[in-house]
Amino acid sequence: MIKFGPSGNSESFFNEGYKSTLEMPEWLSKRNLEIFEYSFGRGVNVTSETATKLGNVAKQYNIEITAHAPYFINFSALEEEKIENSYKYLSASCKIERCFGGNRVVFHSGAQMKQSRDIAFNKVKEGVEKTIYRLIDEGYGDMYICPETMGKQGQIGTVEEIIELCKLHKNIIPCVDFGHVNALLQGALKTTDDYKRVVLDPMLNELGYEKVKKMHVHFSKIQYGAKGEIKHLTFEDTEFGPEFEPLAVALKEYKLEPYILSESAGTQAEDSAEMKRIYNSL
Numbered sequence: 001m002i003k004f005g006p007s008g009n010s011e012s013f014f015n016e017g018y019k020s021t022l023e024m025p026e027w028l029s030k031r032n033l034e035i036f037e038y039s040f041g042r043g044v045n046v047t048s049e050t051a052t053k054l055g056n057v058a059k060q061y062n063i064e065i066t067a068h069a070p071y072f073i074n075f076s077a078l079e080e081e082k083i084e085n086s087y088k089y090l091s092a093s094c095k096i097e098r099c100f101g102g103n104r105v106v107f108h109s110g111a112q113m114k115q116s117r118d119i120a121f122n123k124v125k126e127g128v129e130k131t132i133y134r135l136i137d138e139g140y141g142d143m144y145i146c147p148e149t150m151g152k153q154g155q156i157g158t159v160e161e162i163i164e165l166c167k168l169h170k171n172i173i174p175c176v177d178f179g180h181v182n183a184l185l186q187g188a189l190k191t192t193d194d195y196k197r198v199v200l201d202p203m204l205n206e207l208g209y210e211k212v213k214k215m216h217v218h219f220s221k222i223q224y225g226a227k228g229e230i231k232h233l234t235f236e237d238t239e240f241g242p243e244f245e246p247l248a249v250a251l252k253e254y255k256l257e258p259y260i261l262s263e264s265a266g267t268q269a270e271d272s273a274e275m276k277r278i279y280n281s282l
């Protein structure tokens with residue numbers, strides 16, 4: 001089933017006087033949203049106890065929680081220790097994601113640094129492949145790890161690279177951040193045909209329907225410059241895009257059922273509700 005929700009609590013959640021993420025599931029269910037992405041951006045700083053508590057409340061309100069692993073992950077790092085830590089960050093994220101009751105962990109796979117693209121990407125491939133088998137050995141064979149398409153030139157994560165990573169194992173599914181793709185490709189996503197040609201068709205051809213059907217999606221409008229992503233915007237923006245409706249048309253036509261998280265700057269809940277409205281109006 002296709003699901004919509006925010007990444008992180010939106011400003012309106014706090015403006016309405018809510019303070020604790022434990023209150024989030026009820027708040028989201030009142031808005032007819034279905035998922036929430038918990039970001040461990042600066043580290044996995046949630047205890048198993050707290051995560052289990054949140055997971056139980058979320059279950060009560062039918063909210064599924066996905067996790068975003070720390071931004072420090074870099075499988076193409078120059079130091080071996082940082083590559084090993086990248087695995088540890090994913091393992092720690094899986095542990096908490098399981099307490100949340102979910103089975104998806106999104107991550108940024110690497111950065112080119114002072115290496116050729118080929119060398120950097122091969123390191124990422126090797127690191128991610130080793131990691132998936134180590135996670136399975138640890139008992140996380142039920143977890144999907146989702147490498148994300150990135151918005152800046154120096155980051156690993158073009159559509160093609162994410163496809164290659166997802167070929168490594170059935171438990172690796174794509175996280176397509178359409179705002180990132182649009183930023184990196186200088187506004188390439190405008191029409192339904194663009195969404196198909198640039199992202200959906202290559203993914204379907206290379207990865208097959210079952211995997212792409214359940215892909216993970218981040219969607220927000222993003223300001224960009226010559227080197228890609230500058231900052232996340234809200235749906236108020238009319239300059240940078242991308243627009244959601246042409247994508248929704250393609251998702252319906254292709255019968256895809258991704259989890260779609262809004263990463264708008266402050267209006268994540270409102271903008272995910274808007275995406276759900278658009279999708280259901282088609």
Ligand SMILES: [Zn+2]
Pocket residue numbers: 068106107108148
């Ligand atoms: Zn991300």
